[in-house]
Amino acid sequence: MTDRELTTDRSRGAGTWPLIHAERTALAADLADLTDEQWATSSLCTELTVREVLAHLTAAASLNSLRWLAGVLRCGFDFDKQVAMRLAEQLGATPAETLERFRRAALNTIKPPLPAIAILGETIVHGEDIRRPLGISREYPIEVVTLVAEYYRGSDLVVVAKGRIGGLTLVADDGPFTTGSGPLVSGTTLALVMAMTGRSTYCDDLEGEGVELLRRRCGMA
Numbered sequence: 001m002t003d004r005e006l007t008t009d010r011s012r013g014a015g016t017w018p019l020i021h022a023e024r025t026a027l028a029a030d031l032a033d034l035t036d037e038q039w040a041t042s043s044l045c046t047e048l049t050v051r052e053v054l055a056h057l058t059a060a061a062s063l064n065s066l067r068w069l070a071g072v073l074r075c076g077f078d079f080d081k082q083v084a085m086r087l088a089e090q091l092g093a094t095p096a097e098t099l100e101r102f103r104r105a106a107l108n109t110i111k112p113p114l115p116a117i118a119i120l121g122e123t124i125v126h127g128e129d130i131r132r133p134l135g136i137s138r139e140y141p142i143e144v145v146t147l148v149a150e151y152y153r154g155s156d157l158v159v160v161a162k163g164r165i166g167g168l169t170l171v172a173d174d175g176p177f178t179t180g181s182g183p184l185v186s187g188t189t190l191a192l193v194m195a196m197t198g199r200s201t202y203c204d205d206l207e208g209e210g211v212e213l214l215r216r217r218c219g220m221a
Contacts, residue, residue: 016116017109019144023123024061024106027054030136031099039095044129044199051098052087053129058098059086060122061105063112118157121148125159125197128190132201142175145189152196153179161196164217168210170196183210 031054039051048056063086092098111119124145131138149172152161167182172189185192187206194202200218203211 016120016147019147020116020120020123021107023120023127023144024057024102026138027057027123027127027130028099028103028106030131030138034095034134036095038134039098041133044132044201045126048129050130050134051095052091053126054102055090055092055098056087057123057126058090058102058105060112060119061102061108061110062090063110114158115151117147117151118155120144121151121193121197122158124148124190125194125199128194128199140190142189145193146172146175146177149177149179149189149193149196152193159197164198165196165214168214169208183213184208185210185214 031050034050039049041050042048043050043053045053045056090098090101092101124140125148127138130136149170152159153165153170154162156162165180165185167180169178169180169182169184170192171178171184171186172192173186175189177189177192185195185206185208191202191205195206195214195218198218200215203215203218206214
């Protein structure tokens with residue numbers, strides 16, 4: 001990366017952090033009054049409860065590149081093992097402690113070695129992994145979810161997205177996002193983002209001849 005590209009990337013990151021902080025704060029507010037039973041609800045992430053997904057988000061908000069690398073080495077380059085280890089560190093003894101740890105980390109500006117836009121994407125996607133099973137909805141600013149959609153359409157970093165939508169045309173019906181060529185998949189920008197990142201339940205919110213192919217691809221890693 002050239003000096004100019006690095007400066008541009010840092011500038012984008014600086015502009016993204018307020019969006020990340022806003023999404024974390026909104027999620028904490030949405031979860032303030034959950035019962036113990038609700039905290040134990042299965043999330044859209046395989047085998048994780050909503051409480052565990054929140055702890056995962058706290059870990060991501062508390063982990064700089066150096067600690068991330070130390071964890072990778074400690075776990076023998078088993079990335080899934082590191083994710084589980086960091087989640088356990090942030091879970092706390094009770095749901096109230098889990099939420100409080102997330103609140104304390106919400107305005108952090110540290111991250112693993114990922115672009116800030118990836119952190120914004122994870123915050124929104126995992127936020128929906130939590131909200132959807134609980135029946136909680138959020139009206140995301142369209143410009144924010146469009147930024148995330150634009151990022152995922154060109155990336156398979158952390159989660160397969162670009163590869164999942166190959167040969168399909170995605171068109172948002174609530175904003176400017178559009179990408180690709182082939183059978184049509186249309187719907188809200190949020191539903192497109194969630195389906196792009198493998199959440200098959202959001203395919204129920206989409207229309208077009210390409211939806212079933214996208215649904216089948218949601219099983220991709």
